[in-house]
Amino acid sequence: xxxxFLWLLCFILIVQSLQPSTPxxxxxxxxxxxxxxxxxxxxxxxxxxxxxxxxxxxxIRTLGEGNASQELTxxxxxxxxxxxxxxxxxxxxGGALNLNKSFWFAMTWKWKAGKATLETIxxxxxxxxxxxxxxxxxxxxxxxxxxxxxxxxxxxxxxxxDTTGSYSIxxxxxxxxxxx
Numbered sequence: 726x727x728x729x730f731l732w733l734l735c736f737i738l739i740v741q742s743l744q745p746s747t748p749x750x751x752x753x754x755x756x757x758x759x760x761x762x763x764x765x766x767x768x769x770x771x772x773x774x775x776x777x778x779x780x781x782x783x784x785i786r787t788l789g790e791g792n793a794s795q796e797l798t799x800x801x802x803x804x805x806x807x808x809x810x811x812x813x814x815x816x817x818x819g820g821a822l823n824l825n826k827s828f829w830f831a832m833t834w835k836w837k838a839g840k841a842t843l844e845t846i847x848x849x850x851x852x853x854x855x856x857x858x859x860x861x862x863x864x865x866x867x868x869x870x871x872x873x874x875x876x877x878x879x880x881x882x883x884x885x886x887d888t889t890g891s892y893s894i895x896x897x898x899x900x901x902x903x904x905x
Contacts, residue, residue: 732769739814740764747810748776748803764807770820771878774811776803794849797833801851804829808866809855816858824857828867828875830884843871843885 743764752761765774778800808829812822833849834841846868854863869875874883874890881891 729769735815735818735820736767739811739818742814743810748807750775751777764811768878772811773877774804774807776800776807797831797849797851801831801853805853805855808853812855812857822855822857824855824864824866827855828869829853830869830871830873832871832884845872846870 747764749762749764753759765772767773778796808827815822831849831851833844835844835848851868853866853868855866856863871884872887874881874894876882881894883890
């Protein structure tokens with residue numbers, strides 16, 4: 726019964742132990758009146774972390790305004806820094822990050838004639854490496870395409886917001902349950 730409460734205490738300690746300079750997600754309203762910075766979301770021990778290319782000081786700058794390839798590399802290194810700091814703090818509290826269940830995605834946009842489309846991994850190849858626990862060797866973390874559907878907490882999501890994959894999976898499961 727104390728499990729969720731104890732995890733909450735560990736979670737708070739981990740978040741408060743991160744450096745102020747640790748990369749984060751930065752969101753700014755269109756009129757610049759609201760600015761939010763956060764690390765991600767967590768439900769019990771299932772955590773989603775993220776960072777954006779923009780910063781609170783430069784919220785309007787978007788990936789692709791400069792050398793796009795170099796900017797993506799920098800952003801992925803920032804995500805790697807955030808994830809590795811999280812892993813080290815989690816390990817120091819007695820927890821462990823299962824890199825076999827971990828994955829990441831990058832949402833990069835290509836604008837053409839005023840329309841934005843998400844680019845694929847083949848258009849923006851990049852890798853993220855991490856160590857886990859007392860293992861000193863860094864291993865690659867699985868990268869999923871931002872248009873792929875993946876399962877988290879029993880829900881099927883797609884970073885792009887497309888529900889086609891989720892709909893197909895839920896429909897297939899419903900048909901399977903209906904046969905029993």
